[in-house]
Amino acid sequence: SPLIGWSLRITYAVIVLATLASVAKTMTAYVILRDHPIKGEETGPKITVDQQAEDESKIEEESTAQISKGQQFTEEQMLQLLMIPSGNNAARLLARWDAKTEAEFVKKMNDAAKDLGMTDTTYTDPSGLKSTTVSTPKDQLKLAKAVMQNDVFRDIVNTTITTIPGIDRQIRNNNDKALLLEGVGGIKTGSSTPAGGNLLWSANALVDGQIRRIVGITMGAQKAAILNDKLELAIDYSIKVIQAAQAGVTSTTVVKKGDVVGHVDDGLGGRTAVVATKDLKAVGWAGLKVEIAINDGGKVLPHSASAGDIVGQVSIGSGTGKVSAPVALQQDLAEPGFGAKITRLG
Incomplete structure (x- = not known):
């Protein structure tokens, strides 16, 4: 059955413009898949890890993918390292691979946002680490509806845990609590001190015999003592809304x-x-x-x-x-x- 997108805007505070944190990686993936499209069982070209990506994998205060210079990963695998463990170094490596420099790639991100009608969004880096990368719930839902049309992307963000050859340990999705629920998909978590806890999510509901996709976002969950708990709070908020949305969606x-x-x-x-x-x-x-x-x-x-x-x-x-x-x-x-x-x- 076709998946037809209907958006639900979710906020738990008055949010006009907010820091995205790692939710920004959703646009990074969108631009990569737009410039280098893959679908179905396709894995895409191989990408070679450079010294910068290896050096950045050792930054303890960042979320990174444990990769080393000279390793090669397919486009699909790099997107997995981007979206599942939320590798900041994977985001920057993908940016350099696609556009030669991160600055050129960021321009592509902003151009893509403009094309999608995301009028209140500014990207300043491919990972979302910078607090100057900002957006609104409404804009992020426009992106979510667009990027979730790609089946490779859907498979990646719906993954709770997986292994990639060349990576010593399993990679786990920070959103696995929600992903384990019936009919719940990705899309991307994000957390930082200025952003609090964020979750861009998708869920399915059966209406008139067809599966309908709902996309939503929680932004700015701050009422917790430590950053990880803020992210968990955003996930818990989202689960409640997802379940209500799934139960309440209907047709007329x-x-x-x-x-x-x-x-x-x-x-x-x-x-x-x-x-x-x-x-x-x-x-x-x-x-x-x-x-x-x-x-x-x-x-x-x-x-x-x-x-x-x-x-x-x-x-x-x-x-x-x-x-x-x-x-x-x-x-x-x-x-x-x-x-x-x-x-x-x-």
């Missing part, structure tokens, strides 16, 4: 077959009603508002047509959750004047 018919949804205006005061040709359902939670739009569906409106002829389409929702249906004339359309157009009621 927003537009019924035969409903008058708009009209054709002939420019001279004449109007001919158009109707939906099938039911349209929206998926979400009680109180959710959905966008309804109507257009000509890319077709030129005819000068005359019979009742029942298709003249456009009506849509509800947006992005991956958008659903559409053709609209047809309710009665015969007489010869219109210049400037005929189709418009939605209201």
